[in-house]
Amino acid sequence: MSSKARATQIDVARLAGVSQAMVSYVVNGNGAVKIPDETRKRILEAMQTLGYVPNALARGLRSGRTKTIGLVIPDNANPFFAEVARFIENIGFENGFSVILCNSDYDLDKENAHVDVLLAKQVDGVIFCSSGGTSEAQQKLRDGKTPWVTLDHDISGLQTGSVLIDYELGGYLATRHLLDLGHDRIGCITGPTQFSSSTERLDGYRQALHEAGRSVDPTLIVPGDFRIRGGEAAMLALLKLDHPPSAVFAFNDLMAIGAMQGARIHGLQVPAEMSIVGFDDIPLAEALHPTLTTIAQPISEIARVVMMILLGQVQGGAGVPAPKAFNRVVLKPSLVVRASSCAPGPSNPGATG
Amino acid sequence: MSSKARATQIDVARLAGVSQAMVSYVVNGNGAVKIPDETRKRILEAMQTLGYVPNALARGLRSGRTKTIGLVIPDNANPFFAEVARFIENIGFENGFSVILCNSDYDLDKENAHVDVLLAKQVDGVIFCSSGGTSEAQQKLRDGKTPWVTLDHDISGLQTGSVLIDYELGGYLATRHLLDLGHDRIGCITGPTQFSSSTERLDGYRQALHEAGRSVDPTLIVPGDFRIRGGEAAMLALLKLDHPPSAVFAFNDLMAIGAMQGARIHGLQVPAEMSIVGFDDIPLAEALHPTLTTIAQPISEIARVVMMILLGQVQGGAGVPAPKAFNRVVLKPSLVVRASSCAPGPSNPGATG
DNA sequence: CTGAAAGCGCTTACAG
DNA sequence: CTGAAAGCGCTTACAG
Structure with a gap:
């Protein structure tokens, strides 16, 4: 046999x-x-x-359907994306769809290469979590007829389904939280600066500062790479300043974790001497010590909505778009206060004077 | 257009x-x-x-090659597997292969359904990280002619490539470490008991105890589920014992993290009043506070070897097996001592008398 | 209810 | 160097 x-x-x-x-x-x-x-x-x-x-190949060739979707994310090793992938795959499985996992590594060329392959493999749909900016890959998706949904926040006239996260609001909430606690000098560890998801968080940071009548000190804004090590390095850089911050907002939880380490390396207690706020709310955020104050992204909701839109278009048949109401969904992040943030101590140089 | x-x-x-x-x-x-x-x-x-x-479908139908492999893992949301998936996908990408991600959720039926789909989709190879035991899925893989590599430790005459982790050694090293520190009562938070990867770690635990002339107290062995919450619950259960342990070995890092939380809920300091050792060495292990002592699995090495074996078989053409020497590789885990384990305090009831 | 047949898009000997 | 053609395994009208 x-x-x-x-x-x-x-x-x-x-x-x-x-x-x-x-x-x-x-x-x-x-x-x-x-x-x-x-x-x-x-x-x-x-x-x-x-x-x-x-033979699914023959079936797909004949029927024009492959029951396969592509998922393009920056990095599956980041717990946030790992969770996203997990939920997407789960919903796909329940609906009879396989998912091809593609990591772009925040690299536009890789992103592009992955989309080429997905299209060649005749996937029924693509979930595209852009590394940011308008890329060649995005252009191909836009020109093609394969249904796709973006997780980006690039609203520049997308002709497709999109699930947007209000990153600016997230940045605002994080900063506002620290201002409310009494912090005056608030550091910012951003993501790679060319990406819109970074600049949007930064806009929120600036807005909160302006609203509170504070000016923005550019030396407090240091770039990170969305990874633990980058967060640690950024925190160490911030602590070398003449006037270091008393609180830091990291643009994702991984960097917040690194920032905690950086603070400890420097002998600072978190949160007593250094408050830290992250972004994402990965499952580990509440398992850390201290537990991490962060801006929560509704991960399962994101996955649910994305798949609803995508499968709606896929199963609606070629050319039949999903209900208009579902084509653009903006999800709001929310502040989750835990133990890594508190009012600045009296001896803290960054405290409100 | x-x-x-x-x-x-x-x-x-x-x-x-x-x-x-x-x-x-x-x-x-x-x-x-x-x-x-x-x-x-x-x-x-x-x-x-x-x-x-x-059109890759037509090409695949004609040529018999799809340049796609399937990856079956229990849970992509577990950082260990997320890392594995990340490395596998990366190596696949470099070699022109896409990977279909399948989460079995430690569920044999799901595992089986996934393998059916992968086979129907004519994948060139399958990486099978079993949920444990001899399943229907494994039988299909064994009977079929699609190259596959298992990450299990089920050595019962596998006729395929396999990368084995010496889980027993891992269990031994963890337990031995705690014994060497002077702990007498060492708790054990296992995985689901039906899985061989669990029983093997347990064998190592027992062996270390016997070797040290200690008896095994079954009340110190509590089942977990490889998730944070399960680790926490297990720790709380252990702390309710009349003679609670002074140290705990959790069968993966996620449960170790949960165990840390459980200890804190109970008002215990880690490691002063409770030592904890994990298993996996996820990237976050050294970012925790305290940093986690754990048994490291060589993740990138695992991925590298698995892909070398699989792609060797795939590209070697039908029926041409990979070099015999590569067909069965046993990788050794190693102890990484960090801050979550130390000698028991004098006031600790679990310390050596 | 059942069968013969076209055709999905490609690769690959096989002739020229 | 170039073209005509078979066939991978399936789905789906179309006749009986």
Whole structure:
């Protein structure tokens, strides 16, 4: 048995003494054709005997559907994206879709290469979590006819479904929280500056400062890379300033964790001597010590909405768009106050004078 | 352009004034056929003009290769598996392979369903990180002719490539470390007990205890679920014992993190009043506070070896097995001592008398 | 209810 | 160097 080639519908048909079409009808449960129980049973038995496995390639080529979607994210090792991927895959599985995982590594060329492959593989849809900016990959998706949904916040006239996160609001909430606690000098560890998801958080930071009548000190804004090590390095850089901050807002939780380490390396207590706020609310945020104050992204909600939009378009059939109301959804992040932020201590140089 | 159907090789051939075969040769760079530069250029231009994208389904159907592999893991939201997936995908990308991500959720039925789909989709290979035990899915893989590599430690005569982790050694090292520190009562938070990766760690635990002339107290062994919450609950259960442990070995880092929380909920200091050792060495282990002592699995090495074996079989062509030497690789975990473990305090009831 | 047949887009010998 | 053609395994009208 293991020496023979894989059985096909023709083999099954032959063994069951029916035509190939009958086998196909049984496999696909086509309701338009009624097959006598006796015949169906014979076919099923033949399939069993031969260990028949349908060839999804042939089916896809013929039907134009592959039951596969592509997921492009920057980095699956980041717990936030790992969670996103987990939820997406789960919903896909429940609906009979496989997901091809693509990590772009915040690299536009890689992103582009991945989209090429996904399109060549005839995926039924693509979930595109851009590394930021308008890329070649995004252009291809835009020009093509494969349904796709973006998780970016690039609202420049997208002609597709998009789930947007209000990053600016997130940046505002984080900063506002620290201002409310009495912090005056608030550091900022950003993501790679070319990405819109970074600049938007930064806009929120600035807005909160302005609203409170504070000026923005550019030396307090240091770039990170969305990774732990980058957060640590950024915190150490901030602590070398003549007037270091008493609180730091890191643009994601991973960097916030690194910032905590950086503070400790410097001998500072968190939060007593250094408040830290993150962004994402990864599951580990509340397992840290101290637990991490952060801006929560509604991960499962994001995944749910994205898949609803995408599968709506995919299953609606070619050219039938999803209900207009679902095409653009803005999800709000929210502040989750935990133990890593508190009012500045009296001895803290960064405290309100 | 967006209203037309996707261009095919026939369209390109027509526009370039050549036969379809020529287009195919250009696309695949078949060295056996020499195409004049002028002709090649015309074809390339026509492809550009029409926005030609090869149909990987047709190619796969014809050639028998899909340049796609399947990855079955229990849970991508677990940082350990997220890392594994990340490395696998990366190596796949470098070699021109896409990866279909499948989460089994420690559920044998789901595992089985995923393998069915992967086989139907004609993947070139499967990486199978079993949830444990001999499952239907594993049987199908064994019977089929699709190359596959297992990450399990089920050595019961596997006729396939396998990368094994010496979990027993890991369990031994963790326990031995705690014994060496002077702990007498060492708790154990296991994984789901039906899985061999759990029982093997437990064997190591027992062995270390026996070797030190200690008996195994079954009340100190509590089951976990490989998740943070489960670790916390297990720790709380351990602390309710009449004779609670002074140290705990959790079977993965996620549960170790939960155990830390559980200890804190109970008002215990880690490590002064409760030592904790994990397993995996996820990137966050050294970012925790205190940093986590754990048994490190060589994640990147695991991914590298798995892919080397799998791609060797895939690219070696049907029926040509990889070099025998690569077919079974046992990787050793190692102890990484950090700050979450120390000698028991004098006031600690679990300390050596 | 059942069968013969076209065709999805490609690769690959096989002739010229 | 170039073209005509078979065939990968399936789905789906179309006749009987």
